Amino acid sequence: MSQTALPLLDLGPFLAGEPGALERTAAELRRINETVGFLYITNHGVDWKMVEETFALAARFHAQPMEEKLKVKLDDGMQGYLPYKSSTTRANGLVAVRKPNENEAFFVKPERGPKPVNRWPEQVPGFAEATLRYYAALDDLAHRMLPLYAVALDLPPDYFDKPCEDSFSTLRLTHYPPVEYGSDEYGIAPHTDSTFITLLAQNPVPGLQIRTQAGEWIDAPVIPEAFVVNTGDILNRWTNGRFISTPHRAFNTMKTPRYAIPFFFHPNEETLVECLPTCTSAENPPRFPAQTVGEYMAWFRGQNYDHFRQQPQAAAE
Ligand SMILES: O=C(O)CCC(=O)C(=O)O
Numbered sequence: 001m002s003q004t005a006l007p008l009l010d011l012g013p014f015l016a017g018e019p020g021a022l023e024r025t026a027a028e029l030r031r032i033n034e035t036v037g038f039l040y041i042t043n044h045g046v047d048w049k050m051v052e053e054t055f056a057l058a059a060r061f062h063a064q065p066m067e068e069k070l071k072v073k074l075d076d077g078m079q080g081y082l083p084y085k086s087s088t089t090r091a092n093g094l095v096a097v098r099k100p101n102e103n104e105a106f107f108v109k110p111e112r113g114p115k116p117v118n119r120w121p122e123q124v125p126g127f128a129e130a131t132l133r134y135y136a137a138l139d140d141l142a143h144r145m146l147p148l149y150a151v152a153l154d155l156p157p158d159y160f161d162k163p164c165e166d167s168f169s170t171l172r173l174t175h176y177p178p179v180e181y182g183s184d185e186y187g188i189a190p191h192t193d194s195t196f197i198t199l200l201a202q203n204p205v206p207g208l209q210i211r212t213q214a215g216e217w218i219d220a221p222v223i224p225e226a227f228v229v230n231t232g233d234i235l236n237r238w239t240n241g242r243f244i245s246t247p248h249r250a251f252n253t254m255k256t257p258r259y260a261i262p263f264f265f266h267p268n269e270e271t272l273v274e275c276l277p278t279c280t281s282a283e284n285p286p287r288f289p290a291q292t293v294g295e296y297m298a299w300f301r302g303q304n305y306d307h308f309r310q311q312p313q314a315a316a317e
């Protein structure tokens with residue numbers, strides 16, 4: 001598979017409501033998800049200035065003194081600062097990963113209720129407003145794409161709307177410093193995402209690699225102003241494995257810092273992920289037990305994030 005084999009999907013006609021575009025784009029999306037599980041979307045309607053602003057804020061946040069970052073350390077939840085090397089990609093089903101990821105991150109969740117959810121840095125002006133604005137834009141885009149996924153799976157266009165209502169997705173601002181990687185060390189180790197889909201704005205600093213169905217690791221080319229969209233494990237399970245959740249990993253092999261700002265889109269935590277009616281038959285029984293999104297996420301976090309683990313890391317390995 002060559003580097004250019006990663007498919008591009010133009011969302012323009014569909015988002016503009018052109019007749020026939022939903023069916024045409026969905027058919028293409030189905031083909032891609034059944035064979036690759038990763039694609040680039042263009043003409044997605046997200047203002048790229050907002051993307052650049054979010055990359056800049058990721059850099060500003062991580063450039064702060066450690067003392068400032070630790071003031072907003074995530075403790076019992078998934079919002080705030082995840083210090084360097086405090087996640088290990090155990091829940092990957094791919095390779096035995098024993099070393100922590102060479103990155104640090106900041107997690108943003110939506111603010112919907114009267115009680116604040118996020119932990120905001122005080123020394124980065126405009127951080128909360130801008131990251132929540134970016135969150136809202138990507139949440140909107142993900143919701144607008146749901147009819148494509150439904151039609152791709154021969155379901156009514158609004159099939160995923162209710163299950164994804166009030167979804168509690170995550171924006172992650174990751175910093176991969178330039179380091180020398182030893183054996184079995186990664187910026188982020190091989191994994192599949194836990195999501196329905198992930199929207200990953202293209203970073204001018206390369207470093208993302210994707211494992212093809214043939215088992216070969218390829219560089220994801222940087223396509224300006226495009227998002228990489230990948231199917232995550234929740235959609236993979238929902239479709240009985242029909243939509244591929246593609247393994248990927250990242251490194252920073254440049255001399256400059258690298259940032260990534262993935263938006264992890266999840267259905268509502270209460271949603272029961274149970275094999276879709278169009279993805280099973282007498283010869284193809286459901287392969288995964290029915291589980292709510294919340295149950296699945298709890299398992300995933302317990303595997304990967306040290307602060308969720310009951311046992312000391314060494315004892316668990
Ligand atoms: O850094 C990247 O390009 C990808 C990050 C990623 O795969 C993740 O955070 O799940």
Ligand SMILES: [Fe+2]
Binds near residue numbers: 192193248
């Ligand atoms: Fe990922």
